[in-house]
Amino acid sequence: MQWLRNTAYILIVILGGGFLLLQGRGLLFPIFFAIFFSFLLMPLESWIYRKIPFKMVSITGSVLLVLSFVGGLAFAFGYQIIQIVSEMTSIQEQLEAGIEAIFTFIDENVPYMQMPEDQDSMNEMISKIIAAPVEFVGAGISNGAGFLFNAATTLIYTIFLLIYKEAFKDFIMIQFPKDRREEIESVLSQSAHLIQRYLVGMVTVILILAVLNCTGLLLIGVERAILWGVLAACLVIIPYIGTTIGALLPFLYTLTTAEYPMQPYLVLIMYFIIIQVEANFFTPKIVGSHVQINPFFALIGTIVMGTLMGIGGIVLALPILAIIKLVAEGIDVLKPVALLMDKDLMKKRHLFFGKYDRENFRFSSVIKDDPEKR
Numbered sequence: 001m002q003w004l005r006n007t008a009y010i011l012i013v014i015l016g017g018g019f020l021l022l023q024g025r026g027l028l029f030p031i032f033f034a035i036f037f038s039f040l041l042m043p044l045e046s047w048i049y050r051k052i053p054f055k056m057v058s059i060t061g062s063v064l065l066v067l068s069f070v071g072g073l074a075f076a077f078g079y080q081i082i083q084i085v086s087e088m089t090s091i092q093e094q095l096e097a098g099i100e101a102i103f104t105f106i107d108e109n110v111p112y113m114q115m116p117e118d119q120d121s122m123n124e125m126i127s128k129i130i131a132a133p134v135e136f137v138g139a140g141i142s143n144g145a146g147f148l149f150n151a152a153t154t155l156i157y158t159i160f161l162l163i164y165k166e167a168f169k170d171f172i173m174i175q176f177p178k179d180r181r182e183e184i185e186s187v188l189s190q191s192a193h194l195i196q197r198y199l200v201g202m203v204t205v206i207l208i209l210a211v212l213n214c215t216g217l218l219l220i221g222v223e224r225a226i227l228w229g230v231l232a233a234c235l236v237i238i239p240y241i242g243t244t245i246g247a248l249l250p251f252l253y254t255l256t257t258a259e260y261p262m263q264p265y266l267v268l269i270m271y272f273i274i275i276q277v278e279a280n281f282f283t284p285k286i287v288g289s290h291v292q293i294n295p296f297f298a299l300i301g302t303i304v305m306g307t308l309m310g311i312g313g314i315v316l317a318l319p320i321l322a323i324i325k326l327v328a329e330g331i332d333v334l335k336p337v338a339l340l341m342d343k344d345l346m347k348k349r350h351l352f353f354g355k356y357d358r359e360n361f362r363f364s365s366v367i368k369d370d371p372e373k374r
Contacts, residue, residue, distance in 0.1 A: 034157030247271035
């Protein structure tokens, strides 16, 4: 009955891991982010250490440099965001009038699109459209205390991870037989480089999008163009919905502050073009080359991580999936899973009935009492 015990162990690990993520996300959220931030800071910390060979100086210097940059952005845009949210709540009637005009135009000019005929249903639909983006931004402001606590906890964890990174690595290494430690060290090194490349790639995409967004909004003549452009660029870290929210917020704002009738619609057209370029060129070329995950698994991972850990899970989903795939590539029974997650799955599908059509690559080899190697 060894196979039954092995199956039970696997199910316990899967269910226990999911329960831990769901119930302990408040604790695990800062830890996961600290791990990723520490990987991001490692090259900067190493560079400072080569110049000033004192560990505490290099760690403190790298953290302070990043905090100065983030703090500068928060100081520059924080007050404006609060002011815009307060303005949006006070100009709701203007927003409703603008959206109602759009619905009327669609109803009269777009075939097979029927808008609600009674005013109550129309008002309810408009209120939901207005409430969604305002609540998204407003929630971040109203939960400021919780955000600050998580940020402070993440910062503390990051500092300790940078201090003890070599000790943690040694601990992981001794958990494996000596003949496999070189392989494990390679996996750890590749994981670190993968996270660093992913984060650097995302920062590059954000900077490119910020320049494009700000330039487009300035040419259109939108108020607070720099703020809206940078905010929309930063929201790209949220897969699938981030860019849409980033476009919807300035569109709603320009509905009430437009200097000419076509201004809100020019904002939508501009963001539509930029989103298409970002989704089909910038992100695949800059970030996708490091995260070799096909869209199906990327979507599933984003939904699962979002359900388990909220918005933080959505942000971390892709790099976590990339690390899981990297680890799976080093374990025989999981190599077919790594192939299933690969973005070039259809080009490599012949490997299932070729290289991986052997007993040691099947899940059954884990639970069998005496698996036969073919």
